[in-house]
Amino acid sequence: MSKTKRLVKIAPDDSGSKARIFRAASAEFAARGFAGGHVDRIAAAAGVNKAMIYYHFKSKAALYREILREMFEAVAARLDEMSARQRTPDGKIRAFVEAIAHEAEARPHFPPIWFREIAEGGAHLDPATIATVAGIVRRLAVIVRDGVAAGRFKPVDPLLVHGGIVAPVLLYYATAGLRKRIAKAGVTGADRFASRDVIAHVQRVALTTLHGRM
Amino acid sequence: MSKTKRLVKIAPDDSGSKARIFRAASAEFAARGFAGGHVDRIAAAAGVNKAMIYYHFKSKAALYREILREMFEAVAARLDEMSARQRTPDGKIRAFVEAIAHEAEARPHFPPIWFREIAEGGAHLDPATIATVAGIVRRLAVIVRDGVAAGRFKPVDPLLVHGGIVAPVLLYYATAGLRKRIAKAGVTGADRFASRDVIAHVQRVALTTLHGRM
DNA sequence: GTCTATAAATAGATAGAC
DNA sequence: GTCTATCTATTTATAGAC
Numbered sequence: 001m002s003k004t005k006r007l008v009k010i011a012p013d014d015s016g017s018k019a020r021i022f023r024a025a026s027a028e029f030a031a032r033g034f035a036g037g038h039v040d041r042i043a044a045a046a047g048v049n050k051a052m053i054y055y056h057f058k059s060k061a062a063l064y065r066e067i068l069r070e071m072f073e074a075v076a077a078r079l080d081e082m083s084a085r086q087r088t089p090d091g092k093i094r095a096f097v098e099a100i101a102h103e104a105e106a107r108p109h110f111p112p113i114w115f116r117e118i119a120e121g122g123a124h125l126d127p128a129t130i131a132t133v134a135g136i137v138r139r140l141a142v143i144v145r146d147g148v149a150a151g152r153f154k155p156v157d158p159l160l161v162h163g164g165i166v167a168p169v170l171l172y173y174a175t176a177g178l179r180k181r182i183a184k185a186g187v188t189g190a191d192r193f194a195s196r197d198v199i200a201h202v203q204r205v206a207l208t209t210l211h212g213r214m
Numbered sequence: 215m216s217k218t219k220r221l222v223k224i225a226p227d228d229s230g231s232k233a234r235i236f237r238a239a240s241a242e243f244a245a246r247g248f249a250g251g252h253v254d255r256i257a258a259a260a261g262v263n264k265a266m267i268y269y270h271f272k273s274k275a276a277l278y279r280e281i282l283r284e285m286f287e288a289v290a291a292r293l294d295e296m297s298a299r300q301r302t303p304d305g306k307i308r309a310f311v312e313a314i315a316h317e318a319e320a321r322p323h324f325p326p327i328w329f330r331e332i333a334e335g336g337a338h339l340d341p342a343t344i345a346t347v348a349g350i351v352r353r354l355a356v357i358v359r360d361g362v363a364a365g366r367f368k369p370v371d372p373l374l375v376h377g378g379i380v381a382p383v384l385l386y387y388a389t390a391g392l393r394k395r396i397a398k399a400g401v402t403g404a405d406r407f408a409s410r411d412v413i414a415h416v417q418r419v420a421l422t423t424l425h426g427r428m
Numbered sequence: 429g430t431c432t433a434t435a436a437a438t439a440g441a442t443a444g445a446c
Numbered sequence: 447g448t449c450t451a452t453c454t455a456t457t458t459a460t461a462g463a464c
Contacts, residue, residue, distance in 0.1 A: 017429075032249065032334070035250030036249030038458090040458095049430065049431050050458090051432085052430065054458090059458080060458065115333040119247070119326035119327070120326075122392040125395075133396060138400065157415075163381075163385050167381030168381045178331075181344050186345075186348050193371060209419060214418045268441065269447070269448080270447095
């Protein structure tokens with residue numbers, strides 16, 4: 001009998017009350033942040049009574065931490081999946097970009113919540129989730145290191161490569177709402193440019209950087 | 215006698231109560247967001263009574279909007295200053311990157327607040343401030359367009375260039391706190407890499423992109 | 429597992445004295 | 447301009463019935 005906490009594992013099609021709360025909370029926190037998100041609204045959106053939230057989760061903070069944990073574990077898992085299918089350093093970099101982008105598409109709450117956590121210095125991230133986040137960065141560092149060892153990449157600080165990939169990709173998805181308003185304010189086309197163009201661009205930039213053609 | 219609202223203009227060394235409130239509120243909202251920021255704490259940090267906030271500002275929301283407005287106008291102004299000193303398209307791109315970075319250094323609340331507003335779809339941005347934000351993007355678009363006209367740049371979507379510049383630079387400054395924790399979790403050097411390296415890297419990447427060497 | 433009702437704690441905002 | 451005191455609304459959280 002282990003004392004290990006039972007961790008939430010929410011299947012995408014799970015229609016139970018816990019899964020509905022989890023999904024409603026993800027959307028609520030993404031749109032309004034942790035402090036701005038209200039349990040009342042989460043309950044209403046999930047179609048349950050407010051007390052149900054406290055039946056399934058210890059507190060609003062615990063619910064939010066679960067969302068963060070699940071989110072980053074999913075990113076790490078997808079990263080491993082997509083990277084494992086690639087043989088070349090170039091392929092692994094492309095896969096890294098796509099993994100981030102696909103995860104952002106599959107979980108629309110991911111980019112906004114991640115931006116908010118960054119702004120807050122990771123205040124809500126528990127140590128285990130910090131380790132998961134560090135693992136994501138380290139995965140890219142390993143790809144870069146292996147590429148350098150194979151003579152394919154120039155040695156570039158992995159954190160610069162990481163920032164050049166993750167920041168623009170997340171920005172693209174997180175600004176979906178804002179770009180519409182900016183388009184109306186006279187920036188033509190801000191609301192309509194495709195994710196595949198962004199992904200392709202970021203991939204090319206990352207590889208150019210690593211190939212040392214700068 | 216104009217009916218135009220008197221806008222806040224806070225000098226960096228202003229020690230009046232309004233300026234102290236303004237600065238305390240900037241830090242509070244940067245650290246905790248609009249909903250998470252409390253007027254009580256702002257008053258305490260500013261060394262004034264809570265009622266003083268309402269003497270100077272209409273509401274918490276109005277105070278926050280003023281901060282957003284002042285922040286983006288400052289960025290736009292610095293962009294114009296630094297761009298005006300440059301003659302070549304390359305120089306103007308470099309100046310754009312530096313303007314964003316210098317502004318982020320001068321106003322530490324800028325990157326976190328901007329990330330939060332993005333996450334929130336710009337919910338707190340009034341139309342005038344949206345126009346200012348759009349103007350920032352448009353300034354870069356003009357630099358790119360002029361560079362293309364001068365035969366120096368390949369035609370790249372200005373929004374891709376914008377994302378490739380603003381996102382990594384803001385990410386660098388906004389993650390200062392988080393990078394410390396990630397460094398402890400085993401990503402060596404995450405807490406110590408210099409802003410000048412980030413700026414130089416982003417400048418090089420942006421110019422490589424625009425020169426079409428990809 | 430699910431709901432009603434309510435407790436307990438804050439938070440934003442204001443009235444009014446100095 | 448500045449402060450004390452207070453009002454009102456909201457919000458997290460729980461007790462307890464079904």
